[in-house]
Amino acid sequence: MTSPTPTAPRILLDRAGLAARVERLAGEIQAEHPDGVVLVGVLKGSLLFLSDLARALDRVGATDVVVDFLAISRYAPDTGRVRILEDLAVDVEGRDVVLVEDLVDTGLTLAYLLAHVRGRGPRAVDVCALLDRTPSRIVPLEIRYTGEAIPDLFVVGYGMHWKERYRNLPIVVEADRATLAADPDAYLALYGT
Numbered sequence: 001m002t003s004p005t006p007t008a009p010r011i012l013l014d015r016a017g018l019a020a021r022v023e024r025l026a027g028e029i030q031a032e033h034p035d036g037v038v039l040v041g042v043l044k045g046s047l048l049f050l051s052d053l054a055r056a057l058d059r060v061g062a063t064d065v066v067v068d069f070l071a072i073s074r075y076a077p078d079t080g081r082v083r084i085l086e087d088l089a090v091d092v093e094g095r096d097v098v099l100v101e102d103l104v105d106t107g108l109t110l111a112y113l114l115a116h117v118r119g120r121g122p123r124a125v126d127v128c129a130l131l132d133r134t135p136s137r138i139v140p141l142e143i144r145y146t147g148e149a150i151p152d153l154f155v156v157g158y159g160m161h162w163k164e165r166y167r168n169l170p171i172v173v174e175a176d177r178a179t180l181a182a183d184p185d186a187y188l189a190l191y192g193t
Contacts, residue, residue, distance in 0.1 A: 007176035009156075009187050013148065014171050018130075018158060021147035022049070025128055026056035028145050029098055036064025038090055038097045038122075042113065043071040044167065045102035048159040049130045053100060066090055070113060082109055084116065093121040098145070102159045103131040107139035114141070131155065131172070156187070 013021070029037060037057075041050035050067065057065050071086035097117055104110055110127065117125050128145035135152045154177055156162050157169035162180045169190055179186050 009173040104129040
C-alpha cells in the first residue's frame with residue numbers, strides 16, 4: 001500500500017496581504033471608534049492578529065486602545081457547547097468593544113461569546129475577523145470588520161493551527177488535513193516565506 005501523495009499548500013495571504021488587511025481594518029475600527037475601544041481577543045487563534053491590529057491602531061492614531069482576552073474550551077463531546085476558561089479582566093461596561101477572531105466559521109462559538117460580552121453592559125460590541133468562512137455559517141451574525149471572506153477551506157498559519165502546529169507561520173495557507181495527518185511536518189518548508 002502506498003502512502004497518499006501530499007497535497008501542496010496554497011498560500012491564501014502572504015505577509016504583505018496580511019499587513020494590508022490589518023492596516024485597513026485598523027483604519028476602519030479607528031474611524032468608527034474615535035473615542036477608544038477595547039479589543040477582546042479570543043485565545044489562542046487571534047493572538048497574532050490582535051497583536052498586529054493593536055500596533056496598527058497606534059499607527060492610525062488611536063490613543064485609547066485597551067486589550068483583553070477570553071479563552072474558551074473546545075466543544076464538549078455530544079453537547080455542541082464551549083465554556084469560558086478565562087474571562088475578561090477589564091470592565092467593559094459603557095465602552096465600545098471589538099471582539100477579535102482569527103476565523104469565523106459556523107458562528108456558534110461567536111454567538112455564545114457575543115452574548116457573554118453583551119451581558120457585561122458595553123455600549124457597543126462589534127466583531128473583527130481576519131477570515132470569514134461564510135459558506136459554513138449556521139448562525140446569522142454580522143461581522144462588522146472582515147479581513148477576507150474565504151470559501152470552506154481548512155487553513156493554518158497566523159494563529160490558526162493543526163493540532164497546535166503552524167500557529168506561528170507568518171502567512172495563511174490552505175492546508176490538507178490528510179497530508180498533515182500522514183506527515184505533521186509536511187508544511188515546515190513554508191517557514192521563512
